[in-house]
Amino acid sequence: MSERKVAVVKLSGSLVSPPSPLYLRRLRDSVERARSSGWRLGIVVGGGATARSYITALRELGVPESILDEVGIESAVLNAMAVASALYPYSPIEIPRNVREALTVFEEGLIPVLGGLQPGHSTNAVAAVLAETIGADLLLNLLNGVAGVYAGGAPGEPGARLLRAATYDELENIVRDKRSLAGTYELFDSVAVSVVRRSHIKVRFVDGRDPEVIQRILLNQEDLGTLVG
Amino acid sequence: MSERKVAVVKLSGSLVSPPSPLYLRRLRDSVERARSSGWRLGIVVGGGATARSYITALRELGVPESILDEVGIESAVLNAMAVASALYPYSPIEIPRNVREALTVFEEGLIPVLGGLQPGHSTNAVAAVLAETIGADLLLNLLNGVAGVYAGGAPGEPGARLLRAATYDELENIVRDKRSLAGTYELFDSVAVSVVRRSHIKVRFVDGRDPEVIQRILLNQEDLGTLVG
Amino acid sequence: MSERKVAVVKLSGSLVSPPSPLYLRRLRDSVERARSSGWRLGIVVGGGATARSYITALRELGVPESILDEVGIESAVLNAMAVASALYPYSPIEIPRNVREALTVFEEGLIPVLGGLQPGHSTNAVAAVLAETIGADLLLNLLNGVAGVYAGGAPGEPGARLLRAATYDELENIVRDKRSLAGTYELFDSVAVSVVRRSHIKVRFVDGRDPEVIQRILLNQEDLGTLVG
Amino acid sequence: MSERKVAVVKLSGSLVSPPSPLYLRRLRDSVERARSSGWRLGIVVGGGATARSYITALRELGVPESILDEVGIESAVLNAMAVASALYPYSPIEIPRNVREALTVFEEGLIPVLGGLQPGHSTNAVAAVLAETIGADLLLNLLNGVAGVYAGGAPGEPGARLLRAATYDELENIVRDKRSLAGTYELFDSVAVSVVRRSHIKVRFVDGRDPEVIQRILLNQEDLGTLVG
Amino acid sequence: MSERKVAVVKLSGSLVSPPSPLYLRRLRDSVERARSSGWRLGIVVGGGATARSYITALRELGVPESILDEVGIESAVLNAMAVASALYPYSPIEIPRNVREALTVFEEGLIPVLGGLQPGHSTNAVAAVLAETIGADLLLNLLNGVAGVYAGGAPGEPGARLLRAATYDELENIVRDKRSLAGTYELFDSVAVSVVRRSHIKVRFVDGRDPEVIQRILLNQEDLGTLVG
Amino acid sequence: MSERKVAVVKLSGSLVSPPSPLYLRRLRDSVERARSSGWRLGIVVGGGATARSYITALRELGVPESILDEVGIESAVLNAMAVASALYPYSPIEIPRNVREALTVFEEGLIPVLGGLQPGHSTNAVAAVLAETIGADLLLNLLNGVAGVYAGGAPGEPGARLLRAATYDELENIVRDKRSLAGTYELFDSVAVSVVRRSHIKVRFVDGRDPEVIQRILLNQEDLGTLVG
Numbered sequence A, B, C, D, E, F: 001m002s003e004r005k006v007a008v009v010k011l012s013g014s015l016v017s018p019p020s021p022l023y024l025r026r027l028r029d030s031v032e033r034a035r036s037s038g039w040r041l042g043i044v045v046g047g048g049a050t051a052r053s054y055i056t057a058l059r060e061l062g063v064p065e066s067i068l069d070e071v072g073i074e075s076a077v078l079n080a081m082a083v084a085s086a087l088y089p090y091s092p093i094e095i096p097r098n099v100r101e102a103l104t105v106f107e108e109g110l111i112p113v114l115g116g117l118q119p120g121h122s123t124n125a126v127a128a129v130l131a132e133t134i135g136a137d138l139l140l141n142l143l144n145g146v147a148g149v150y151a152g153g154a155p156g157e158p159g160a161r162l163l164r165a166a167t168y169d170e171l172e173n174i175v176r177d178k179r180s181l182a183g184t185y186e187l188f189d190s191v192a193v194s195v196v197r198r199s200h201i202k203v204r205f206v207d208g209r210d211p212e213v214i215q216r217i218l219l220n221q222e223d224l225g226t227l228v229g
């Protein structure tokens, strides 16, 4: 699929939090196999349920949305640190706080694992920017129990149908009407679409409950989920 | 206009770079008068011509867009440092690199002056997030030689007409079709719209070539330019 | 109880994670009343259930204990950020990463809220060191559903009895035999005892499920739970 | 002694401060030989006489113990920088301020040299935590003019006898009754014992006045001083 | 002498290292009295004997001069931390590492205490730059056992005579021929002269063995030592 | 010319700002060829016209010289980031802020690109200190449109003549009478001379308008411009 063999893997936070030892071990094994086959990776992890529970409670106290975003960022950083620990010693435990630091880690031959960076940004936008920075032409987006991008409704809604492929414009239309309250970023967002579009980065959305999907796509080139771009 | 008397001022980078001593002095005076009247401010400065010249040159060398964004961020930080110097000693010369730091500066009674923060974000998004964080209900956007928001075309184009007021949706429609290559962010962007919408922050776009406009709006409540929200 | 009116409040992480809006609101109110009455505070929050679930899972993968401690520290930092958000704008959202930074925050008239600092240290040791640094003579330790220090067994065990008062030596004997695997720090630890002993800081252990206990002790001088020192 | 060939060397600060060119040169040579033989090292240096003289003077002014600890930490950092300079260019001159940074240095193939980290912690605890983090199974503790661990009294006291081996429990009993005033940490401390115990790290205490002892132990496997664990 | 009542005090490192409790207490008292009388201060401390002993030893190992300078800087930072501790809680224990940070501390109403900053710079140059930054018009330079600036030879040499006043040019001529090996900076240096000259900052050199000299000069306007400028 | 093949290249800021794609591309190619031939490099970039325009404007507002220096430093950092971007991925985009960080970058096999560091220091002094730190024995100074060091007047003045070689003393005499106002550092400065003299580093001044000069000197050993030392 890609000659340069550089990819970014985005993990839904809910895949690793609450954590299962089995999941983390299989994630480590799948990443390790991709690495041994010559793939160079960056990883971004979402905030998951921890983020959402804090944000919901604090919003009731009238805390500003940007500060709720900061709590979401810190949740994602915690999840990222857990994933980096599972990859020990191939990833620094000190989670990069901007893409310049992530690039330095990548250039040293390690796998940067990131959480969130700044309010207003989802972790999907982080993943898109990281892909640009390290020269990845694939962003592999691991969802939790959703098989890919659905049109005609959210997954599970009547009329919703799984897309096998989509253009950047189609993806943008699907994500456009989502609200942007902290903790409610979904699927992808418009900043992320702009970034992958401007740099011609392909995005593949798959169900990530089995992390072996990473090697199935990177090594075996299986055509799973939805390919955008 | 606002009871809380907290506002964010966004300056087009081109207003201060290349710099004129006269402009900087009048900016300082206008900010100082707003401050004496009880207004608490945050300031964000764009990247201006410096940013654009570097970005254009480096794009020809094939440098990734996110790294071009980093050069744009650093240009904006330089402009911010120059504005902070002009406000000496009311603003720290050490420019905040995230909104948490900016909030700390604000809580100490000083005026945080920011440039850019992260790739994928324009300085307008920074201004919106800063407004949320410090509890501003007005974002005052100083353009360079443009009187406000135009519909029906870019300013100067035939058919373009200045709006006196607009809704968030109208603003979003106007900014939607802009491309997001580094250095070409214009007027406002969709992240910034999302943020001001979610927190009910009003945005006023005015021509900033005379910085006295700050006090005319904050102190005299003159109804200049375009009011959004 | 104290003439200097400086205290450190240590919160069990499980009191705020998973979070309840009601709890956070009452915590904010109780802290606010203590503050209005002239008390100057520092706060330390534990890692809670999030810490323990990550640590348990990652230990199965053979991750070194010090790195598990780092995950626990980051969990406590997330909890601290949530508490700091609830206290907005009286506490910086940027959580101090060492006691020098915490002292600076305190000297600026704000309330530093800390999580963990370094592997090998529990958040109780952080609380003791913070108390020393800001000159607190009381460390108020809020437990989750335990009324104070028990001798003769862990709380709930047959033969366990609640102490109304204890010496540093008695406390040290009670905590001595606990193991120190990451995530299993309990009640207090030997570093924390050493620190409060060397600086004559009193420690009061109480059930913190009702955060009003803070004002009942600081303002009303009620003699609740167990007083050590 | 060890198959993994990863070790941490702890140097008493008094071995390098005041400094002798001869000692530093021989230390460099001994470390270099261990490195050439495949050993990967981390180094921790104590605060020595500088720390103690400052701490004693400042305690008389009533400075809080935690801040005295900070002065001790900075003294140890200075000693660490001197040792790192002597190892130039195999060790970064920028001394790591937490174990996450030290791990990154180690993963880049360099030798992290650390001083102290946080109040309440001795440099022996730092050494134990560093050993855990980089996966060392030996902590080699270089004392100044003491041949190892003594039981039945401090070295030189009547009845004191040198142990050739000891269990973690025996070591803990010996260090237990020491006070923990800043600057008086001795031999080892209870946090350090907990850490080496939980991770099964062996500790060897030897007289470090001749730094060749490093290669005699690591390369020749001589059985010197006291082995704990 | 000065209407603005802002001054920088430069202390020879040898005045505080090795430390005497008596000296530190009297320094604290003298600074406190200046502060109560409305003076706003910054303080810079030299590296003293610790710096020189390390630098001499490491130079014999062939360590580059810039790295020797780094060891000198760290020595000065340690001395600065000790002075900041003595002034607790009026000075942050976290020593500023550049003048932007020092300015922020000063603007918060605290007394920044600095050591060295960058190789090639002496602590006298740091003091001059700090004076400029915080708007001091007096730099008070406390020497150790030398009464002021001598012409016609180093103090104690035959023919040397104490100057009561000197111009910037005369001072520059006196310092010009000194070598600049790390650890041998003396009296003042050419960067420091350039800075005080360009900003019209007066420099007074006095014997600092009795720290009461600070209040005698700032409060009583006694004409001691040598005044330059 | 040099057996160790380590050099520092200092670029006048005006060579890259305003930027030309052609210049940046040829700079990248020339650096790349030097690197392929075994040369290990550090690069320092000046502040250029951007720095001077800001400094001139802000000086009229009475901003302190040290803060003007900070604006100059930030301008040089921006120029450095642009050069580092052009060298992507051989140079970190995160510009080192002190020489310890630069040394770490160099030891990792990358090319550190620096701007300014501290007020009072020119970027020539930075280049000299960097050369010392990374063990360079040549500092190659690329001027903009000037062929080397002139004696008997500034270049272009009647009587000025280009030197082919000069001693450190001759260079010092030439630079001595320059003023040190922020933004007016010229050619070289006295700190820089002191540093290259104390460490026997040769300095070659050449016209840098054609960046191929780097490879002509490093690879072909052409004897261009002026050689000092």
Ligand SMILES: Nc1ncnc2c1ncn2[C@@H]1O[C@H](COP(=O)(O)OP(=O)(O)OP(=O)(O)O)[C@@H](O)[C@H]1O
Pocket: A011, A012, A013, A014, A045, A046, A047, A048, A049, A051, A123, A124, A142, A143, A144, A146, A148, A149, A150, A151, A153, A154, A155, A174, A185, A186, A187, A188
């Ligand atoms: N059209 C759609 N197609 C697919 N998924 C959609 C669509 N619209 C909304 N979604 C939702 O978006 C979710 C994707 O977000 P997910 O929970 O996997 O990770 P995340 O939000 O990026 O990270 P985290 O949850 O950790 O913050 C899916 O679970 C799905 O329910």
Ligand SMILES: Nc1ncnc2c1ncn2[C@@H]1O[C@H](COP(=O)(O)OP(=O)(O)OP(=O)(O)O)[C@@H](O)[C@H]1O
Pocket: B011, B012, B013, B014, B045, B046, B047, B048, B049, B123, B124, B142, B143, B144, B146, B148, B149, B150, B151, B153, B154, B155, B174, B185, B186, B187
């Ligand atoms: N519909 C519109 N109404 C008003 N302005 C518009 C519109 N469409 C595009 N623009 C352009 O957007 C510009 C506003 O951005 P401006 O250059 O002033 O600042 P900036 O881009 O935010 O900051 P910087 O210039 O520092 O990057 C105007 O100059 C104008 O030409």
Ligand SMILES: Nc1ncnc2c1ncn2[C@@H]1O[C@H](COP(=O)(O)OP(=O)(O)OP(=O)(O)O)[C@@H](O)[C@H]1O
Pocket: C011, C012, C013, C014, C045, C046, C047, C048, C049, C123, C124, C142, C143, C144, C146, C148, C149, C150, C151, C153, C154, C155, C174, C185, C186, C187
């Ligand atoms: N003798 C004892 N007396 C009281 N409590 C004890 C005793 N021995 C063990 N404990 C346990 O110690 C616990 C105190 O720790 P708690 O979980 O409340 O906070 P923490 O561990 O400091 O922070 P976190 O939960 O966030 O990690 C009590 O819940 C209690 O079960």
Ligand SMILES: Nc1ncnc2c1ncn2[C@@H]1O[C@H](COP(=O)(O)OP(=O)(O)OP(=O)(O)O)[C@@H](O)[C@H]1O
Pocket: D011, D012, D013, D014, D045, D046, D047, D048, D049, D051, D123, D124, D142, D143, D144, D146, D148, D149, D150, D151, D153, D154, D155, D174, D185, D186, D187
């Ligand atoms: N039972 C004992 N066996 C051995 N040494 C002991 C014992 N009790 C106390 N000591 C003292 O502990 C000291 C060990 O500390 P040492 O001075 O070597 O380094 P450090 O304290 O770790 O570092 P620094 O002195 O630099 O702070 C020995 O010198 C010894 O006098």
Ligand SMILES: Nc1ncnc2c1ncn2[C@@H]1O[C@H](COP(=O)(O)OP(=O)(O)OP(=O)(O)O)[C@@H](O)[C@H]1O
Pocket: E011, E012, E013, E014, E045, E046, E047, E048, E049, E123, E124, E142, E143, E144, E146, E148, E149, E150, E151, E153, E154, E155, E174, E185, E186, E187
């Ligand atoms: N012409 C001179 N007049 C006065 N002092 C001189 C002269 N020439 C050299 N000196 C020396 O300069 C010294 C001043 O430096 P001092 O050691 O007091 O502080 P420092 O070097 O700035 O700081 P530190 O000692 O901490 O490095 C005096 O002790 C004096 O011996």
Ligand SMILES: [Co+2]
Pocket: A198, A200
């Ligand atoms: Co394209």
Ligand SMILES: [Co+2]
Pocket: B198, B200
């Ligand atoms: Co609403």
Ligand SMILES: [Co+2]
Pocket: C198, C200
């Ligand atoms: Co006592």
Ligand SMILES: [Co+2]
Pocket: D198, D200
């Ligand atoms: Co075990």
Ligand SMILES: [Co+2]
Pocket: E198, E200
């Ligand atoms: Co003048």
Ligand SMILES: [Co+2]
Pocket: F198, F200
């Ligand atoms: Co020589």
Ligand SMILES: [Mg+2]
Pocket: A046, A048, A184, A185, A186, A187
């Ligand atoms: Mg989600």
Ligand SMILES: [Mg+2]
Pocket: D046, D184, D185, D186, D187
């Ligand atoms: Mg000791």
